[in-house]
Amino acid sequence: MTTDKNFLRSGCPIVSGLDVFGDKWTLVILRDLICGKETYTELANSPEKIPTNRLAERLRMLESEKIIEKSLYQEKPKRYKYLLTEKGRDILPILQEIARWGNKYIEDTWVPPKWFMQEER
Amino acid sequence: MTTDKNFLRSGCPIVSGLDVFGDKWTLVILRDLICGKETYTELANSPEKIPTNRLAERLRMLESEKIIEKSLYQEKPKRYKYLLTEKGRDILPILQEIARWGNKYIEDTWVPPKWFMQEER
DNA sequence: ACAGTAACTTGCAAAATTGAAGTTATGCTT
């Protein structure tokens, strides 16, 4: 997925949005952050098992896009937390609609908790 | 993107949804179909210029997932239309939320027409 | 007979992804 802002497939807001987060892993990472995960290791341990090099690269991208912020919470040894910005938290309605569709049309999908589906939008 | 129903990354409705339409082109095709395009050539001529082999493959997938239906509208020479099913039309709210986010956070994105953004959900 | 069109398919190079293993810095345990 292209993240090079110099090349745009088009000015369509859907396509431009997808060029930021429309790949195999980014929305999975954002789901986890919205659900309260904060560290690299927590993200790496999700059931979907994202490869760690992919995780690192997507986190770098999300930070450069100002969707998350990387913050050092311990000096020795250095430990980091990843926090959503407002731009990142605003992905929630997209995730809610995908979850709604998934629950409606794909069998045996988990029903997300009420707080996730009904958080203000 | 995996479409093999035998392998699921997880039972998460978001992840399972993404495993159907979360690739570089599928939601672009669905956007076009929702916007009234019907034929292969119309889809191939979108500003994003999807490669034709990719288009053909994604259409096959969408048909096998019952998100669209392929219908012959002319016998000689054979000409086809692609029509959305209810499952396909139900992708609209997802596209609306992505468009909302794109318009809010990405510069110079087109504002979709009102009918697109406000269609019943 | 020839150009044109719709709807694809084929082949190959280039790019992206995966999985496994390695690295760095530090603390904890014996």
Place this chain on the structure above:
DNA sequence: AAGCATAACTTCAATTTTGCAAGTTACTGT
């Protein structure tokens, strides 16, 4: 003091996926 553990990554070879250009099929229209 040596060795094991942990967090947060990085590296690399082997796939896998993608993009591009060109080719194909079955007509129609001139």
